Amino acid sequence: MNWLDYSVLLATLLAIPLYGLWKLRAGANLGQYLRGDASIRWLTIGLSVLATQAGPITFLSLPGQAYESGLGFVQNYFGQPLALLVVCAVFLPIFQRLKVFTAYEYLGQRFDRKTRLLGAGLFLIQRGLAAGITLYAPAIILSALLGWRLDLTIGLTGAAVIGYTVLGGAKVVSFTQQYQMGVIFLGMAAAFALAVWRLPADLSFPQALAVAGKMGKLQAVDFSFDPSRRYTIWSGVLGGFFLALSYFGADQSQVGRYLAGGSLEESRFGLLFNAAVKVPMQFFILLLGATVFLFYQFEKPPLLFNTPALHQAEARGASASLTALETDYDAAFAEKKASVRALAAVLGSGDAASIETAAARARGLDARVQEIRAQARRALVAAGANPKSKDSDFVFLTFVLQQLPHGLVGLLVAVIFSAAMSATAATLSALGSTTAVDFYRPVLRPGADDAHTLRAAKCFTAAWGCAAIGVALGANLVENLIEAGNILGSIFYGPILGLFVTAFFFRRVGGHAVFIAALAVQAGVLALFFTTNIGYLWFNFLGCVAVPLLATVLQASLQRPIAENPDDA
Amino acid sequence: MSTDAASRKIPIFGNWRRAYLAVLAAFVLEVALLCAFTRVFS
Numbered sequence: 001m002n003w004l005d006y007s008v009l010l011a012t013l014l015a016i017p018l019y020g021l022w023k024l025r026a027g028a029n030l031g032q033y034l035r036g037d038a039s040i041r042w043l044t045i046g047l048s049v050l051a052t053q054a055g056p057i058t059f060l061s062l063p064g065q066a067y068e069s070g071l072g073f074v075q076n077y078f079g080q081p082l083a084l085l086v087v088c089a090v091f092l093p094i095f096q097r098l099k100v101f102t103a104y105e106y107l108g109q110r111f112d113r114k115t116r117l118l119g120a121g122l123f124l125i126q127r128g129l130a131a132g133i134t135l136y137a138p139a140i141i142l143s144a145l146l147g148w149r150l151d152l153t154i155g156l157t158g159a160a161v162i163g164y165t166v167l168g169g170a171k172v173v174s175f176t177q178q179y180q181m182g183v184i185f186l187g188m189a190a191a192f193a194l195a196v197w198r199l200p201a202d203l204s205f206p207q208a209l210a211v212a213g214k215m216g217k218l219q220a221v222d223f224s225f226d227p228s229r230r231y232t233i234w235s236g237v238l239g240g241f242f243l244a245l246s247y248f249g250a251d252q253s254q255v256g257r258y259l260a261g262g263s264l265e266e267s268r269f270g271l272l273f274n275a276a277v278k279v280p281m282q283f284f285i286l287l288l289g290a291t292v293f294l295f296y297q298f299e300k301p302p303l304l305f306n307t308p309a310l311h312q313a314e315a316r317g318a319s320a321s322l323t324a325l326e327t328d329y330d331a332a333f334a335e336k337k338a339s340v341r342a343l344a345a346v347l348g349s350g351d352a353a354s355i356e357t358a359a360a361r362a363r364g365l366d367a368r369v370q371e372i373r374a375q376a377r378r379a380l381v382a383a384g385a386n387p388k389s390k391d392s393d394f395v396f397l398t399f400v401l402q403q404l405p406h407g408l409v410g411l412l413v414a415v416i417f418s419a420a421m422s423a424t425a426a427t428l429s430a431l432g433s434t435t436a437v438d439f440y441r442p443v444l445r446p447g448a449d450d451a452h453t454l455r456a457a458k459c460f461t462a463a464w465g466c467a468a469i470g471v472a473l474g475a476n477l478v479e480n481l482i483e484a485g486n487i488l489g490s491i492f493y494g495p496i497l498g499l500f501v502t503a504f505f506f507r508r509v510g511g512h513a514v515f516i517a518a519l520a521v522q523a524g525v526l527a528l529f530f531t532t533n534i535g536y537l538w539f540n541f542l543g544c545v546a547v548p549l550l551a552t553v554l555q556a557s558l559q560r561p562i563a564e565n566p567d568d569a
Numbered sequence: 570m571s572t573d574a575a576s577r578k579i580p581i582f583g584n585w586r587r588a589y590l591a592v593l594a595a596f597v598l599e600v601a602l603l604c605a606f607t608r609v610f611s
Contacts (some may be wrong), residue, residue: 074603081596087590213610220603233600265579268588275592279599 005410017164020176029452034101034168034433035410036260044178045270048257055423056138056416062391066289071220072231074283079240081275088268091249101437103255110503112511119499120438122297125493130425132471138416143306154472162465165425166458173425180418187415195291207292210347214359216288239537246493253430292399297340300333304392309385318383331374336365432461490536491509494543495522502548509551517551528538
């Protein structure tokens with residue numbers, strides 16, 4: 001990165017929050033600080049919801065995921081549009097009618113205070129940790145590739161987010177997110193255009209796609225019932241549905257976003273916008289990764305994309321073995337490149353047998369290259385230079401740093417930071433609101449007026465920001481960044497969603513039964529997570545189904561009527 | 570959601586039921602296009 005990149009990066013990162021704070025400089029009351037106000041329209045809500053979900057991991061790791069495994073990951077998002085329709089039709093009208101600041105207030109009104117605190121507490125644990133991962137994920141990659149200090153990268157990003165989130169609250173968070181999302185769209189579109197442009201001139205983009213398809217990278221949809229397949233349409237629709245329902249229905253970082261406008265119509269349009277654009281957006285990011293894969297079929301990529309770890313291993317005495325692997329790798333790549341060229345040449349012939357023979361040869365040589373890379377990774381571990389993230393997480397940023405022109409490099413790094421800042425800001429705002437509204441005012445300081453609660457919310461937001469920085473600084477060896485957040489969410493989301501499903505659809509169940517059921521199911525999910533290999537998406541389904549079932553049984557055995565002492569806070 | 574709420578007048582779609590159906594149709598179309606993409610390029 002040169003001065004132009006740093007100028008673009010700093011200008012982008014500072015201008016958006018400062019403009020947001022200046023634009024919305026009039027002081028906010030408690031409602032405006034925690035929720036926003038009626039001036040927030042559906043597109044702002046829609047972009048804000050999109051930005052909250054699409055953290056830095058989406059833009060760093062998803063292209064690498066496609067580079068390594070193809071487009072199949074897009075199926076994980078197939079349940080989301082369906083879940084958003086349920087949230088629009090069932091969850092949103094109830095939250096809007098009750099004018100709640102947080103989703104957990106509803107649990108207090110429907111059941112009792114302890115159930116509200118349980119829901120809010122599970123959210124705080126899960127999101128508090130997730131906020132740390134959101135800060136850690138981009139910092140670990142950027143600090144490794146750019147030579148920045150990890151602690152400073154985490155600390156400065158966190159401090160900037162804390163600053164504008166504490167000062168401006170939910171309204172500034174929503175306002176800045178729409179511009180941050182604009183930067184993200186612009187940067188990713190530019191990277192895509194450049195990736196296509198850098199492909200060999202004698203190969204049209206459709207021809208290049210045909211090559212990628214024959215090499216097994218473009219299978220977006222898989223109807224297989226084989227349980228060993230990681231991504232299929234069935235696991236995506238069913239597992240993805242419950243994950244998205246939990247996330248959008250019971251996670252305050254999203255509930256706070258779509259309740260921001262204060263109008264049912266604006267909130268619904270914002271969510272429907274998300275339902276329509278999410279799958280195409282994720283597909284586009286994955287296709288960018290597949291295009292980067294194509295580029296590296298003709299241009300030799302490094303033996304490992306995590307070059308700092310590679311250099312560390314060389315310095316620790318693995319130099320001889322890595323040099324030998326590098327020699328093998330160069331030869332294997334040259335052979336593979338020739339086979340990919342041959343495949344591209346034969347694709348237009350229409351001769352199915354020749355095409356399949358050429359494709360099989362290219363796939364075989366690609367597997368040989370991957371095997372050498374796997375050996376290099378093992379050499380890294382043996383030398384004690386254990387990389388802290390998957391090599392695929394470094395693919396996209398390596399492409400950006402090595403292949404894009406100056407200025408655009410700064411913009412793409414700004415994309416990663418914008419994504420980190422927007423997702424973290426929404427999370428901190430939700431954590432601060434939930435602590436103030438669900439714990440502080442009803443439990444610690446009953447009767448506190450709005451001005452006092454507003455000051456408390458600002459303090460809690462800042463405190464959660466500091467805690468997130470602490471988690472990020474302590475986070476280590478989170479090897480699979482793209483899935484760490486989803487796994488963490490899936491462990492806690494199921495029981496939280498189960499609380500809401502019981503509240504909406506099991507009218508005879510009271511607070512005691514659902515509280516005990518949710519605690520028991522949460523303990524069960526944790527036990528399953530630590531003792532079995534069940535796919536994490538299933539925890540959402542299991543938790544969501546088990547809580548109402550167990551609560552119904554408990555309610556019958558307790559023989560208590562619906563709680564008659566709802567939370568009055 | 571009650572029938573009244575579902576049939577309330579809204580811009581573009583007319584009512585919420587139509588809006589939900591439009592989004593559902595868009596999703597089905599997106600999956601169909603991805604299936605076609607997979608078929609063409611795999």
